[in-house]
Amino acid sequence: MxxxxxxxxxxxxxxxxxxxxxxxxxxxxxxxxxxxxQWQPPMEGTEGHLVTVLADPRRAEANALAFARMTAAGADLVDVRPAREALGLERGTFLHAGPPIEWERASGPLRGALIGAVLFEGLADTPEEAERQLAAAAYDLEPCHHRDAVGPMAGVVSPSMWVYELRDEVHDHTSWCSLNEGLGKVLRYGAYGPEVVDRLHWMNAVLGPLLQQAVRARGPVDIKAILAQMLQMGDEGHNRNRAGSLMLLRELLPTLITADGSSSDIAEAVRFSGANEHFFLNLGMPACKLSTLAAEGIPGATVVTTMARNGTDFGIRTAGTGDRWFTGPANTPNGLFLGDYGPDDANPDIGDSAITETAGIGGFAMAAAPAIVRFVGGDVPMALRATRTMYEITVGEHPAYQVPILEFRGTATGIDVVAVARTGILPQINTGMAGRVAGTGQVGAGLVTPPAECFPAALAALADAVPSRA
Incomplete structure (x- = not known):
């Protein structure tokens, strides 16, 4: 010895x-x-459920299948259409970001966006009238995810709004997202003033139809390929989309400028799209939704397929538990603020855009976008650390989405509920911040994580779904 x-x-x-x-x-x-x-005990109260789920003989193969489907999924932009056609939205039905919620519990920015959408649809003449109608439950509210769609920030989609339509031909899935309004006082951040509604009417009358002509004339645009390339060019796909927006415009510009429309309308559409650094975000999001859709409905799989927030609740869903939501109170991001705004002005986390992190980009790929740290209040070592840490809670590395500074290592993909519960490491999300008060608009950008309680709740449901050996 x-x-x-x-x-x-x-x-x-x-x-x-x-x-x-x-x-x-x-x-x-x-x-x-x-x-x-780095080590810490499992999340409190999860020990028994961890034993049950880890002993499930289906888990390894099921997670491998979920990962394979997620990374194989395609994402082609195939059309731009009004939501009433694409999603079957009826007059008086409004989609929103995050898990289900009623008006009484809705956050300020979600209320503001719903008020603006009611005004845009011509269902009310004043914000006060719209608010009274919404409070009286005159309209149907439904999560975007329940229709395989996604919406940034408040995520409100009304029947007249135009949406991008993306297809995954590998798994025969379709997903949709509204058009991006730009930054500042916009509907998705809860603003609903006349300038917001006027912009929506212009997008409805001019931008949507022109983009439809451009996409149909050009043919399918491979959004997944753009996502892969933009990670090589300094974007991470959530809060930084400069390269992606320019690449998308390059694909659409030849058919956009020859569309059937007045020269002034076409010029304004090109100017608006080219000046909007987040033009691409609303295509990256449904592309990521198609990735996670491919992993849904796999018995025994512990991979997260949805992370979404409505400004009040944060919710997750998993491949092995179907449409069931596991929720907790949304956290408030920490970061940088615009102008004179400060922490007291920020609403808790909101939006479906965390679908980017669910699919392995966004906050999971911050090491690919060092410039993003100046926008969300971090630094380069933090971005590197965040990306590396996410490998601890995921099932694989994406073969197409790679991080140059990490020797082109694939991004961490497939959040594993078991790994989160075992390590206590929560997914890293970078996000914009909406004002707490309805009508304010954007107040900043920062970093946030889900509430920890979502994952033990999902783990318990997964444990209950493990077949008995008796």
Whole structure:
């Protein structure tokens, strides 16, 4: 027993530690080189359910299938249509971001966006009238995800609004998203003033029809390929979309400028699209939705297929639990604020755009976009650390979405509920911040994580779904 220890102390020791940091600190105080492993106990109360789910013989194969489907999914822009046609929305039905919610619990920005949408549809003449109607439950409210669609921030979609239509021919799925309005006082951030409604009418009358002509004349646009390329060009696909927006415009410009419309309308459509740095976001989101749609309905799979927020609740869904939502109170992002706004002005997390992180980009790919840290209040080491940490809670690395600074390592893809519960590491999301008060608009951008309680709840449901061996 003594032979292997011979000469152990003849050289300076190098120690690896895990757990409480006091031991590592004490060693450093003695000039000992320490490698500290990040470790913490499983989330409280999850031990029994972890044992059950980890013992499920279906899990490894099911997660491998979910990952394979997610990474194989295609995403082609094939059309631009009014939501009433594409989604079958009837007059008086409004989609919104996040899990289901009623007007009484709706956040300020969601209320503001719904008021604006009612005004846009001509169902009310004043904001006060629209608010009274909404409070009286005169309209049907439904999550975008329930129709395989996604909406940024408040995510409100009304029948007259135009939406992008994307197809995954591999799995025969379709997803949709509204057109991007730009930044500032816009509907998705809860603003509903005359300038907001007027812009929506212009998008409805001019931009949507012109984009429809451009897409139909050009033919399908491979949005997944643009996502893969933009990660090589400094975008991460959630809060930075500069390269993606320019690549998309390059694809559409030849048929856009030859569309049937007045020269002034075409010029304004080109100007609006080219000046909008988030023009591409509303295509990246449904592309990511198609990826996660492909993983739905796999018994035994513990992969997350939805992360979404409505400004009050944060909800997740998993491949093995179908349409069931697991929710907790949405956290408020930490980050940078515009103008004189501050933390007290920010609403809790809101939007379906966390579908980007669910599919392996956005906050999971911040190392690919070092410039994003100046927008969300972080730094480059933080971005590198965040991307590396996400590998601890996912089932694989995306073969198409790669991070150059990490030697072109694929982004962490397929959030595993089990890994989150075992490690306590929560998914990293970068996001815009909406004003807490309806009508305010955007107040900043920052970083946020889901409420921890979503994952133990999902784990418990997954454990209940494990077949009995009796």
């Amino acid at each position: 003594t032979a292997p220890l011979h000469g152990l102390l003849s050289e300076d020791p190098v120690v690896a530690t895990a757990g409480v940091g006091l031991f590592a600190d004490a060693l450093r105080d003695q000039a000992v080189t320490v490698t500290e492993a």
